[in-house]
Amino acid sequence: MDKNIKQKVKKIVAPVRLLGSYLYDLKNFRDYSFEFNSNNLSKDNLRAEITFQYHALEKGMCHNRIRLGYGLERRKRLLYLLRKWSDNNYQLDDKRYATGVAVLKRYIEMHEENNFDVSSLKEEVGKLPIGIENILGGYEEKEKEYFINARNKNFEQFSKSRRSIRDYGEDDVTVNEIEEAIELSTLYPSVCNRQAVRTYVIMSKEKMMECLKLQNGIQGMAQNIRSVIVVTSDNSYFGNLNERNQNFIDGGIFSMNLLYSLTYKNIAACALNANMNTKNIKKMKDLIGINKSEDIIMFISCGSYPEKIKYPISNRDSSHDIMSIIR
Template identity: 30%
Template structure:
């Protein structure tokens, strides 16, 4: 059945009929080429004979088809490769070990430390470690494995030093794994201490040193963050590159405590932590893009801006923590309603901002060596 849609106020035929029109023009072009030796393409011929408004409508409709098709293919690729429950491939297993280890590190860095936390983590992590040992013959030198052992070491040591029973947790690991946990190098993972006095001269540091010493913190002092400081950090970030200098990034500064609480309850990644003095939401204005192929560009440009802003805040002696906004439909709808976000802005990330406490713990979050993620094409 032939369908009809309205584009730019003009009715045009959809799918089957659109293909018929294109095929008809192609036949016409072939006939013209045979008769006149003129190799005019289908597109050129259509632009020559069709009204401009109709041609614009057809082009926009074609972009819409590409958008849905390419988004579907992208979703298929993601679905084939992301780390599903019960993964078998090494990187997918490492992904889940890293995620679970990070949960332990967050618990270890919590100012209001809760003994016995992480039962759900311990119900999954030993299984993933077993699988990692089966897949990677050199697991003992694997950065992910070593970080997990170090985080587990700190967890067990802190409990045992306080006289807490860890027999259940110990029973979940093999004897060899327990030896690795007990003898783990704490430089490989766990928590570390961030001191306010060490941030006093951040503005004088080289980029390498500033970047090396920046860590995300989730607890801040009670000192208010001035709007002037935030505006300065945002202005410092305006040199961030963007596609064709279209600058799609938009910034929402949230200072209302009730709004911050509601927004973070929806986000769900920092439950149990005190509210930050300021919450920044980075979005990307979809009106700054021109074709369906740029559907993901907002994440790229917004992410670049986010990293620049994190370093700008650090250089000013302000603590920060980026939080993802990769929401399901319900969470995104709730966030949009809460913050009254326009339809044309896509969520990129949150950033918590505040002054450093005199001393605070945070996740060590061990990084890979750059050489291990680099492929050289010559």
């Protein structure tokens, strides 16, 4: 076949192949995500949603002014999921299950300490079988110096010190300080060195509040935020259909690098998801002036460290849990 004809055919067929690839993505997500399989949850669906629900309760415990009795629907859903796990005879020493129980127990303790009646919840949680006795759930509290001093330690210690901080101190964070962290992040691995990532640093309080309202993820914990960084990646830098998701890979790698860099520069930060519907994505792009060609990867709220810091325990799987050895 003539080379020119071959190229023309390729261009005509490309959109059809792209559609087929997106249909594959759609089927994969529809078949396996816990949202679309809520009536037939797999074991991994259960592990994921148990974590989703208990972590929301953990975050609520970190408020400086806790709204007692918060999270009623999440508590109910978490109890249902934990019972379902037990009824299916899954391992009770699974860390996700055990943490779910531990978070509910800490929730009860915290409310009892504040003389708030949670007796009915306590009775229901008491019926759940226990697999790991000493696992912690809820929140931890540390002094500011713990995070400030971590930058001078080795990478293992520094990495383990990074936490998502949602309540901030009263000191300012400047554009120059944020720019230094972004500059430090620019050596992130990027496919073929194309460097498609862009950042939008919001310093206006009014714009920040509008942005966070659309993002809808930090709910009630926006006190003393000094900046919101919006990380995007530009589709203009990618080629064939096999790169259709490369934006999110490059953007995610950069974002992790940036979170480390902000921590190193003594800027408290929290990664916020960009899970918005298309209507709000368009509103967000208009609000900030993001190009239509760019995908929004995530938001990062920034501020100074307060003197005392509460943060979720956020138990993690071990390497044994996530590593498969192929010999």
